[in-house]
Amino acid sequence: xxxxxxxxxxxxxxxxxxxxxxxxxxxxxxxxxxxxxxxxxxxxxxxxxxxxxxxxxxxxxxxxxxxxxxxxxxxxxxxxxxxxxxxxxxxxxxxxxxxxxxxxxxxxxxxxxxxxxxxxxxxxxxxxxxxxxxxxxxxxxxxxxxxxxxxxxxxxxxxxxx
Amino acid sequence: xxxxxxxxxxxxxxxxxxxxxxxxxxxxxxxxxxxxxxxxxxxxxxxxxxxxxxxxxxxxxxxxxxxxxxxxxxxxxxxxxxxxxxxxxxxxxxxxxxxxxxxxxxxxxxxxxxxxxxxxxxxxxxxxxxxxxxxxxxxxxxxxxxxxxxxxxxxxxxxxxx
Amino acid sequence: xxxxxxxxxxxxxxxxxxxxxxxxxxxxxxxxxxxxxxxxxxxxxxxxxxxxxxxxxxxxxxxxxxxxxxxxxxxxxxxxxxxxxxxxxxxxxxxxxxxxxxxxxxxxxxxxxxxxxxxxxxxxxxxxxxxxxxxxxxxxxxxxxxxxxxxxxxxxxxxxxx
Amino acid sequence: xxxxxxxxxxxxxxxxxxxxxxxxxxxxxxxxxxxxxxxxxxxxxxxxxxxxxxxxxxxxxxxxxxxxxxxxxxxxxxxxxxxxxxxxxxxxxxxxxxxxxxxxxxxxxxxxxxxxxxxxxxxxxxxxxxxxxxxxxxxxxxxxxxxxxxxxxxxxxxxxxx
Numbered sequence: 001x002x003x004x005x006x007x008x009x010x011x012x013x014x015x016x017x018x019x020x021x022x023x024x025x026x027x028x029x030x031x032x033x034x035x036x037x038x039x040x041x042x043x044x045x046x047x048x049x050x051x052x053x054x055x056x057x058x059x060x061x062x063x064x065x066x067x068x069x070x071x072x073x074x075x076x077x078x079x080x081x082x083x084x085x086x087x088x089x090x091x092x093x094x095x096x097x098x099x100x101x102x103x104x105x106x107x108x109x110x111x112x113x114x115x116x117x118x119x120x121x122x123x124x125x126x127x128x129x130x131x132x133x134x135x136x137x138x139x140x141x142x143x144x145x146x147x148x149x150x151x152x153x154x155x156x157x158x159x160x161x162x
Numbered sequence: 163x164x165x166x167x168x169x170x171x172x173x174x175x176x177x178x179x180x181x182x183x184x185x186x187x188x189x190x191x192x193x194x195x196x197x198x199x200x201x202x203x204x205x206x207x208x209x210x211x212x213x214x215x216x217x218x219x220x221x222x223x224x225x226x227x228x229x230x231x232x233x234x235x236x237x238x239x240x241x242x243x244x245x246x247x248x249x250x251x252x253x254x255x256x257x258x259x260x261x262x263x264x265x266x267x268x269x270x271x272x273x274x275x276x277x278x279x280x281x282x283x284x285x286x287x288x289x290x291x292x293x294x295x296x297x298x299x300x301x302x303x304x305x306x307x308x309x310x311x312x313x314x315x316x317x318x319x320x321x322x323x324x
Numbered sequence: 325x326x327x328x329x330x331x332x333x334x335x336x337x338x339x340x341x342x343x344x345x346x347x348x349x350x351x352x353x354x355x356x357x358x359x360x361x362x363x364x365x366x367x368x369x370x371x372x373x374x375x376x377x378x379x380x381x382x383x384x385x386x387x388x389x390x391x392x393x394x395x396x397x398x399x400x401x402x403x404x405x406x407x408x409x410x411x412x413x414x415x416x417x418x419x420x421x422x423x424x425x426x427x428x429x430x431x432x433x434x435x436x437x438x439x440x441x442x443x444x445x446x447x448x449x450x451x452x453x454x455x456x457x458x459x460x461x462x463x464x465x466x467x468x469x470x471x472x473x474x475x476x477x478x479x480x481x482x483x484x485x486x
Numbered sequence: 487x488x489x490x491x492x493x494x495x496x497x498x499x500x501x502x503x504x505x506x507x508x509x510x511x512x513x514x515x516x517x518x519x520x521x522x523x524x525x526x527x528x529x530x531x532x533x534x535x536x537x538x539x540x541x542x543x544x545x546x547x548x549x550x551x552x553x554x555x556x557x558x559x560x561x562x563x564x565x566x567x568x569x570x571x572x573x574x575x576x577x578x579x580x581x582x583x584x585x586x587x588x589x590x591x592x593x594x595x596x597x598x599x600x601x602x603x604x605x606x607x608x609x610x611x612x613x614x615x616x617x618x619x620x621x622x623x624x625x626x627x628x629x630x631x632x633x634x635x636x637x638x639x640x641x642x643x644x645x646x647x648x
Contacts, residue, residue, distance in 0.1 A: 028538050029548075030203065030531045032196035034250050034390065035460075039192060040399040041372070044365040045516045052514050056575070062515075063574040066358065067296070075364040079403040088196050088549040089542070134229070136359075190376050191386075192369045196552065197622075202561040203530040207354045210527070214352050218413070224353075225412040228520065237526045241565040250387040251380070298521075354525060358518035358574050365516065391620070412520050458553070 019153045021057065021096040023050035025112075027086055037085035043120045044078060047110045050094040051124070058148055071130035071139060076105060080122035090114050098152040103140050104128060106149070181315045183219065183258040185212035187274075189248055199247035205282045206240060209272045212256040213286070220310055233292035233301060238267060242284035252276050260314040265302050266290060268311070343477045345381065345420040347374035349436075351410055361409035367444045368402060371434045374418040375448070382472055395454035395463060400429060404446035414438050422476040427464050428452060430473070505639045507543065507582040509536035511598075513572055523571035529606045530564060533596045536580040537610070544634055557616035557625060562591060566608035576600050584638040589626050590614060592635070 025046045033039040055062065066072050086092055093113045100107035105127045112120040130139035187208045195201040217224065228234050248254055255275045262269035267289045274282040292301035349370045357363040379386065390396050410416055417437045424431035429451045436444040454463035511532045519525040541548065552558050572578055579599045586593035591613045598606040616625035 026535070026539075028531070028535050029195050029197070030201060030534060033191050034194035034196070034198045034387075035191070035396060035398065036196045036198075040402070041192065041365060041368040044368065045514070048365070048516060049512070049514050052575075053512075061575055063358075066574065072359060074359065074409075075406055077403075077405050078364070079401075081401045082399055085398075088552065089538075089547055188373070188377075190369070190373050192372060196549075197558060197560065202564070203527060203534070206527040206530065207352070210354060211350070211352050214413075215350075223413055225520075228412065234521060236521065236571075237568055239565075239567050240526070241563075243563045244561055247560075250390070251376075251385055353519050353521070354527065356520035357515045358520070358522045359515070360520045360522075363516060 019098040019150045021050065021054040023053045023094045023096070025049060025092045025094055027088055027090040027092065029088065031086075032088050035085075037087055038090075040080075040082045043080060043082065043112055043122070046092065046094045046112060047096075047108075047122060047124060048075075050096045050110065051108065051126075054096045058150075060145070060148070069131055070142060071128055071136065073106075073126045074129050074136075075124060076127045077125040078122060079124075080120060082120050084114075084117060084119045086112070086114060086119050092119065097155075098150060099123075099154045100125075101146075101149055101152045103146075104138060106141070107152075181260040181312045183212065183216040185215045185256045185258070187211060187254045187256055189250055189252040189254065191250065193248075194250050197247075199249055200252075202242075202244045205242060205244065205274055205284070208254065208256045208274060209258075209270075209284060209286060210237075212258045212272065213270065213288075216258045220312075222307070222310070231293055232304060233290055233298065235268075235288045236291050236298075237286060238289045239287040240284060241286075242282060244282050246276075246279060246281045248274070248276060248281050254281070260312060261285075261316045262287075263308075263311055263314045265308075266300060268303070269314075343422040343474045345374065345378040347377045347418045347420070349373060349416045349418055351412055351414040351416065353412065355410075356412050359409075361411055362414075364404075364406045367404060367406070367436055367446070370416065370418045370436060371420075371432075371446060371448060372399075374420045374434065375432065375450075378420045382474075384469070384472070393455055394466060395452055395460065397430075397450045398453050398460075399448060400451045401449040402446060403448075404444060406444050408438075408441060408443045410436070410438060410443050416443065422474060423447075423478045424449075425470075425473060425476045427470075428462060430465070431476075505584040505636045507536065507540040509539045509580045509582070511535060511578045511580055513574055513576040513578065515574065517572075518574050521571075523573055524576075526566075526568050529566060529568070529598055529608070532578065532580045532598060533564075533582075533594075533608060533610060534561075536582045536596065537594065537612075540582045544636075546631070546634070555617055556628060557614055557622065559592075559612045560615050560622075561610060562613045563611040564608060565610075566606060568606050570600075570603060570605045572598070572600060572605055578605070584636060585609075585640045586611075587632075587635055587638045589632075590624060592627070593638075 027038055031038050031042050052062065062072065095111045095113070097109045098106065099109050105125055107123065107125045110122050110124060111118060128139055128141040129136035189200055193200050193204050214224065224234065257273045257275070259271045260268065261271050267287055269285065269287045272284050272286060273280060290301055290303040291298035351362055355362050355366050376386065386396065419435045419437070421433045422430065423433050429449055431447065431449045434446050434448060435442060452463055452465040453460035513524055517524050517528050538548065548558065581597045581599070583595045584592065585595050591611055593609065593611045596608050596610060597604060614625055614627040615622035
């Protein structure tokens with residue numbers, strides 16, 4: 001399990017050319033619930049933001065792919081454990097580790113940290129869908145995208161082997 | 163694996179043939195914030211839900227209009243006053259009053275009530291946009307839609323004259 | 325200013341005295357994303373809504389428990405598979421099946437259906453937390469709550485044995 | 487009407503000791519709807535984020551105020567105009583201009599820009615509430631907070647005089 005980055009002003013990006021990435025997320029009122037903590041459903045959003053910034057750092061524009069009619073990534077499976085809560089005003093670090101790269105799907109292990117405290121761990125699998133008649137259907141990830149994606153690191157982690 | 167229930171038999175609708183409509187909204191954890199009350203930004207969602215059910219009761223399917231390439235309604239202006247807070251587990255009533263019907267825009271006065279307590283008042287203006295090249299641009303509301311919309315009731319209210 | 329309607333007479337409930345429950349969810353603009361489908365992160369909300377209505381049908385008020393200082397349920401783990409997408413205007417059925425009932429945690433298997441099409445499957449584990457100094461910590465579920473909860477049905481399902 | 491900031495790597499903060507402030511917001515999937523654009527209700531969130539960062543830059547921790555039992559700011563009124571849509575992957579600039587500073591309420595004019603294109607304009611009024619028995623009620627803004635808030639700039643703008 002990788003140690004978290006330092007708090008800002010640490011950069012929002014680490015080693016975008018590899019299988020690992022970090023992204024900072026600030027917690028606002030919109031993120032919290034009446035329990036006084038971050039609504040657990042929002043961690044999926046933070047992990048999505050981090051993956052989007054990772055793709056962006058690799059040179060992908062999801063909006064351009066979507067508008068170009070080539071297809072898009074969709075989330076197929078999410079498995080998250082909520083260990084400790086985040087709170088209003090927190091600055092969190094969300095990690096992205098590419099762990100599997102198949103012809104049609106990609107898997108990530110992602111963690112959310114506040115300083116050196118692990119708050120949430122998750123595994124997210126995404127797939128590629130391409131336009132088919134009036135909707136989208138699962139398809140192979142385009143070769144030009146596969147060519148740019150880094151080699152995954154399937155290093156076992158606690159979450160991989162529950 | 164159990165089969166799902168049938169669609170709900172009793173519509174959540176009052177007087178769909180007029181300029182007025184009501185819709186019930188339950189408050190869940192997702193709706194609240196760390197202040198222990200409903201996040202104010204969510205009232206826009208409840209008002210949207212009520213307008214959607216009103217359109218649906220009038221026979222419109224927004225998804226069919228959108229997919230049919232005819233265009234869609236977009237929100238142009240919202241003016242809301244948050245008077246008293248809603249809380250977890252509350253059951254709210256959201257009203258829709260059509261107050262203006264122009265060739266390109268429609269205006270509503272909407273209120274959110276918990277029992278006989280007024281929580282939020284708002285005025286919402288929506289406009290019609292039609293496909294134009296690769297995007298959408300403002301356009302006249304199609305005649306077949308105008309023909310079905312009820313006559314507005316521009317009766318002055320406290321919100322209309324702040 | 326018009327008076328609000330009365331509370332809805334017909335509860336959205338099926339067999340609240342058992343380990344199984346169903347809840348209807350309508351899809352609005354707020355639920356969708358630029359892919360033209362429901363944002364996957366929102367299925368956690370629909371499952372939460374269904375569990376809340378199940379608790380409510382059993383006689384629990386989460387707001388009263390929270391304000392009474394006795395504690396509250398928090399989500400500890402979620403594992404969801406997104407099989408087919410939901411779209412604007414869809415009416416979905418969300419199921420709740422209680423599968424495990426421990427002294428500190430409860431587990432559910434939940435599914436989201438559109439008619440007879442299975443869209444999403446998930447397993448959700450929640451735990452009880454009680455006030456401790458200035459925060460909450462995991463604790464045994466209070467006896468008066470355990471006494472009301474139905475006997476779980478751990479019947480194997482496709483999701484239980486992936 | 488103030489000109490927008492340059493795109494990043496421009497700093498996330500401008501002149502925190504004055505009545506004006508800027509904050510960058512990235513658009514992710516979670517922000518969009520089936521219209522292919524940002525859901526209008528989300529602009530309230532972006533404006534809230536910018537005000538929170540402004541307060542933070544002035545030295546306020548909302549979480550500390552809330553936990554300290556002194557009270558909190560709540561939003562009392564929002565008036566927004568949605569002029570042009572934002573899209574997936576956009577980087578937006580959200581401005582904060584303090585326009586009124588009363589004993590119990592504060593008002594802001596806020597704008598959302600993409601480069602030199604104005605997308606949304608709004609006026610937001612917030613009030614202070616203090617604990618009273620088991621809930622919160624409107625109260626004067628504490629003197630130590632008023633002492634730190636900058637002098638407002640009520641300079642007329644297009645939105646102030648519709």
